[in-house]
Amino acid sequence: MWGGPALTLALIALWVASGWWSVGWTSRNGVFFGAGVGLIAFGISFRSPTPIDRIGFSTFEHSQYTLFWWDPLFGNPDPQEAVTLIPLWIPTLCVFTVTTIAWRLNILARQRERIARLNLCPACGYCRAGISGDAKCPECGETHLST
Numbered sequence: 001m002w003g004g005p006a007l008t009l010a011l012i013a014l015w016v017a018s019g020w021w022s023v024g025w026t027s028r029n030g031v032f033f034g035a036g037v038g039l040i041a042f043g044i045s046f047r048s049p050t051p052i053d054r055i056g057f058s059t060f061e062h063s064q065y066t067l068f069w070w071d072p073l074f075g076n077p078d079p080q081e082a083v084t085l086i087p088l089w090i091p092t093l094c095v096f097t098v099t100t101i102a103w104r105l106n107i108l109a110r111q112r113e114r115i116a117r118l119n120l121c122p123a124c125g126y127c128r129a130g131i132s133g134d135a136k137c138p139e140c141g142e143t144h145l146s147t
């Protein structure tokens, strides 16, 4: 229930923070994974191999806040790297959308459950206690009952 919002907030925080910071992991055979400047990056570098496995946490070369909204290498790839760059707002938006839909469905299910439990009119919410199930709602005239 709270995993979706927590993940959404974490992704938004990572996205915003990635404008200042980058974090990455590079293996000795050049495979790397990281995040920074609004992007998630993974791929393999053909530059001189890194001597050891390492985890890097560093500022980028830029001195001011930078967020790329789209792959800055698109159509102009770096010949020394095979890299896939995914803007962080894409997974953030996906998680946010799925979370919002899940919450919406959950709220609707709770409302339906409450209407059935309290014997309310599904159209107007009038309390139908003491009214037979097939009778019209005295408040709004609704006859299509969910029961």
Ligand SMILES: [Zn+2]
Pocket: 121, 122, 123, 124, 125, 126, 137, 138, 139, 140, 141, 142
């Ligand atoms: Zn009604």
